[in-house]
Amino acid sequence: MKKVWRSKLFLRYLVSYFVIFLVPFLVMGVIxxxxxxxxxxxxIEESNMSKLKQLQTFFDGRVEELSKMASQISYDHRLTPYMVQHSYFGQEAIRELSKYQVNNAIIHDLYLYYPNSPYIYSSKGMASLDVFFSRVFSFSDWERSDFQKQMKALQEPLFVSQQVQARNERNERMLTLIYPIPPNTPSHHGVVMYFIKEAKLLSSMRDVLGDTEGGVFVMNNNQEVIVDFKNEFDGANGLEAIQSAEQGISSTIINKNAFSIMKVNTEDTGWSYVTVIPQNVMFSKLSSMKTALFFLAALLVMFGIVASYMLSLRNYRPVDHLLHLVQKKSTRPLRGNERPKNELTGLQEALESLFAEKDQMAKKYGEQEPFVLQQCLLQLLKGDHASKQQAETLLKQHGVRFKGKAGFVLLIRTENVQQIEGMISGPLQHIDMKGAEAFAVELVHDECVAYVVDVQQGGTKEHVAAIKAKLAPYWETMPALGVGRLYKASEGFHPSFVEAMGALEYTKILGKDNIFFADIDRDAKPDLWYSKEQQVRLVQSVKTGAPEIAVNTLQEMFTQLRTTNWDPSFVKCVCFDMINLVLRTSHEKGIALTTSAYALTSFSSISELERSLIDFTRKLCTTVQEHQRKSEEEIQKQVVDFIEANYCQHRMSLNVISESFQLTETNSSRLIKEWTGTTFTAYIWELRLKKAKERLQTSDESVKKIVKDIGYVDVANFTRKFKKTTGMTPGEYRQNARIHKSYASH
Structure with a gap:
């Protein structure tokens, strides 16, 4: 876990994912x-507006009731000026006024006044104007004379905005509403005065408004406040803002505080109803919602952090695992052995290192490709079943596919190294013909070249003729050719190779340029002796160390011997001839006998001889294979010893080695690769580098002299290669070696 948090790549992933989560969350949160x-x-505004409209409905309803009541009073014959002033009917008029007052719940007192009259009438009786103004009600800015003048001129309902108090009601504030009668006429003969207790009206307003926030104002058509509820304004600034507000919902600043104003108007009366709510009170409702939003935001942030961590870890781990895997597979250290800035940089460097190694391996592979092809083809010819499948797989990887259903082997004997080199490395290495393909492989010990021919269609002779036609431009004299029989698919290359070796031997005996193994025994009479074909196949299988073919040939010969009607003495002669054939071949290969001739010749039956001779032949083939291996190892050792003795010579090359040992350059390179495990060029460099290091450590000779002494002419080129291999120049290497030597001595 600590390693993860120390990783810059992981932290970059974490920050990136957190930003990806945070930005949408912030936007969503703000929205x-x-x-x-x-x-x-x-x-809140709609709720207050709804309550304000309810208040409007309440007031408009009461005002409408008062207007209708005034109209009824004006047309009531019991309340005419004559009737109210009459000594008898006046009492009835008073009772009638009392009825009107009782019918309306909000009216505290109801008064009827006729202009030019010194009296005013109510449900309680008649009173003079002097008594009315001095003992009943107190008006802040109204005297009797002012009252009489204004009542005479009154043309429409009037709300008295000045303070009115009932003297006998503990100076309670009254609201006064005056209607001219009859209403809605150009002339009138009196007025109806309604006195309403402000406290009672506020109580009714409270019932209608409920828990409305802010203040509520009711204003007449002159924008004078009739009544207010929860008025929190100290000065006139607030009222001016309220009075100037438009109908509907608006916002304003009053005494540096923000308010929301809701206002509705009644067209008939011109009255206005206003609710004023401080915006801080409105936003206080958000406190609980803010808490919920805070917890929601905190939860989203926590989720974002956890999700960012999980996604970062999920993306980081494969990169880290891949980096460790690539570094483990890479054989080169990272650049400068420095810790990379982050895992992606490290992965880039590791991949670059791997690709560099791949390019180097591809280069080496390209250099070794001809040798690999040669080895694979040799394995097919030798019939090595253990490596046959691997050889075929390698051949396919190199683009060599046996497409045909049959094949044969053609051998060409020549001692001319240049001719052999031309066949195995030049344009003759792969011959493409109509219906067949031929691939050349060098046989070092037999001083010949074999063509492995993959046949799709056609016969052996026509393809041999095509190969000879391809070879003709490069040869002044056509060498001897030996051709094996056509066998099924790639499995027959080994027996065809043995037959081709036998056919090639017959070219010496018969003095012919080319011999087909199938033609060797064509004119012989098989009933007089075993066939020449069997003889050649047996001899060549022993010489090439092919036990399976040798055993199969012997079994075939003994089977034929059992089925003949020959004389027993003649059969015995044939048996001795077969023993002689095997022993003579062993002698020609220079192999000492491990079984005495007497043991082979003292047989009592054909079956006993068959078992003994087959066992002897198997051992003989194994010994031949061992001799071939030792012979090749001896050549390899001689070549390597030659290189180690002469690597300081500037002219040392594959061509020099090939000429010295009568080998082709291809075969020389293969022998060096098999013995040293590396290429000729790499081995020469390894020897020269080792010698240069030794002389740099033990002598004071100049770098130039050392470089020339080990076989290099170009000092600059050697210095570049030396630094690429060791990481230091020759001079730095010498200085470093001396420092280590000095420390070691102390």
Whole structure:
């Protein structure tokens, strides 16, 4: 876990994912908060507007009732000026006024006044104007004379905005509403005065408004405040803002505080109803919502952190695992052995290192490709079943595919190294013909070249003729050719190779340029002796160390011997001839006998001889293979010893080695690769580098002299290669070696 947190790549992933989560969450949070505020504000405003309209309905209804009552009073014959002033009917008029007052719940007192009359009438009786103004009600700015003048000129309902108090009601504040009668006429003969207790009206307003936030104002058509509820304004600034507000919902600043104003008007009366709510009170409703939003935001942030961590870890681990895997597979250290800035940089460097190794391996592979092809083809010819499948797989990887259903082997004997080199490395290495393909492989010990021919269609002779036609331009004299029989698919290359070796031997005996193994025994009479074909196949299988073919040939010969009607003495002669054939071949290969001739010749039956001779032949083939291996190892050792003795010579090359040992350059390179495990060029460099290091450590000779002494002419080129291999120049290497030597001595 600590390693993860120390990783810059992981932290970069974490920050990136957190930003990816945080930005949408912040945007969503802001949008959600804004929508919540707007919605809540709208809800509060709509709720207050609804209550304000209810208040409007309440007031308009009461005013309408008072207007109708005034109209009824004006047309009531019991309340005419004559009737109210009459000594008898006046009492009835008083009772009638009392009835009108009782029918309306909000009216505290109802008065009827006729202009030019010194009296005013109510449900309680008649009183003079002097008594009315001095003992019943107290008006702040109204005297009797002012009252009489204004009542005479009154043309429409009037709300008295000045303070009115009932003297006998503990100076309670009254609201006064005056209607001219009859209403809605150009002339009138009296007025109806309604006195309403402000406290009672406020109580009714409270019932209608409920828990409305802010202040509520009711204003007449002159924008004078009739009544207010929860008025929190100290001065006139607030009232001016309220009076100037438009109908509907608006915002304003009063005494440096923000308010929302909701206003509705009644067209008939011109009255206005206003609710004023401080916006801080409105936003206080958001406190619970803010807490919920805070916890939601905290939860989202926690989720974002956890999700960012999990996603970062999920993306980081494969990169880290891949980096360790690539570094483990890479044989080169990272650049400068420095810790990379992050895992991606390290992965880039590791991949670059791997690709560099791949390019180097591809280069080496390209250099070794001809040798690999030669080895694979040799394995097919030798019939090595253990490596046959691997050889075929390698051949396919190199683009060599046996497409045909049959094949044969053609051998060409020549002692001319240049001719052999031309066949195995030049344009003759792969011959493409109509219906067949031929691939050349060098046989070092037999001083010949074999063509492995893959046949799709056609016969052996026509393809041999095509190969000879391809070879003709490069040869002045056509060498001897030996051709094996056509066998099924790639499995027959080994027996065909043995037959081709036998056919090639017959070219010496018969003095012919080319011999087909199938033609060797064509004119012989098989019933007189075993066939020449069997003889050649047996001899060549022993010489090439092919036990399976040798055993199969012997079994075939003994089977034929059992089925003949020959004389027993003649059969015995044939048996001795078969023994002689095997022993003579062993002698020609220079192999000492491990079984005495007497043991082979003292047989009592053909079956006993067959078992003994087959066992002897198997051992003989194994010994031949061992001799071939030792012979090749001896050549390899001689070549390597030659290189180690002469590597300081500037002229040392594959061509020099090939000429010295009568080998082709291809075969020389293969022998060096098999013995040293590396290429000729790499081995020469290894020897020269070792010698240069030794002389740099033990002598004071100049770098130039050392370089020339080990076989290099170009000092600059050697210095570049030396630094690429060791990481230091020759001079730095010498200085470093001396420092280590000095420390070691102390």
């Amino acid at each position: 959600l908060y804004q929508q919540s505020v707007v919605q809540l504000r709208s809800t």
